[in-house]
């Protein structure tokens with residue numbers, strides 16, 4: 378049941394949130410459940426009383442997780458069609474029209490990031506993302522490998538070569554798409570990133586997606602799919618359909634873009650290990666091509 382807030386309380390909360398936004402705080406989360414946790418009205422009452430101003434305050438070292446943000450954002454429907462946390466989700470780059478500049482703002486915001494343990498586990502550099510800032514198609518992988526870590530660009534190793542071939546087979550070029558990962562630092566030994574690491578890093582990816590505003594996001598592999606969709610399921614269950622996707626924790630302030638479609642396919646690294654699945658991946662990409670009106674190039678003899 379959506380909660381209904383008194384309009385004055387709502388205005389007061391909005392003003393408070395703007396105040397924190399102006400101080401450079403954009404991400405908020407809900408504390409772990411307790412007797413009153415999760416009751417936004419309780420938060421506002423505290424706020425209005427002038428004590429414990431911000432139950433949702435960020436503490437040093439604490440970060441918003443997409444799931445927590447979603448947990449905050451969803452139940453707080455104010456008047457059926459309004460959501461107070463739309464205000465919370467305003468990001469600095471969203472007042473910038475040029476996507477190149479907007480992405481630069483996100484990169485600057487990320488800084489020399491130490492938000493998760495991956496910063497001290499041997500990364501050479503942060504691998505932010507690459508490609509067309511106005512791409513209609515975006516690929517999201519899991520995290521950088523050794524080659525990506527060395528070059529500072531996602532998907533440049535063997536898996537990257539295969540991804541390039543997949544993109545080419547769709548009748549487009551790598552330069553036309555945008556490519557990024559769930560985590561921006563190489564996990565040691567190419568291990569799978571931990572959930573905590575994904576949740577800490579992915580808010581930046583969500584912001585990148587909201588800037589690029591693609592028509593379709595393709596999640597490469599289970600980690601990308603599960604993080605973006607905030608759901609747990611097998612690849613078999615996740616593939617073969619489109620999902621309606623809206624970047625979590627980000628307000629979409631463009632009347633022409635309120636999210637996009639998301640498809641799931643195998644990670645190219647997995648396809649290198651098990652080439653028999655390439656046919657299945659091609660089916661996924663054909664579904665995406667149909668959505669985007671792309672035609673595979675004619676084979677040359």
Ligand code: SF4
Pocket residue numbers: 487490491492493494495496503560561562574577578
């Ligand atoms: S993986 Fe992401 S959150 Fe973790 S240190 Fe790197 S940039 Fe920061």
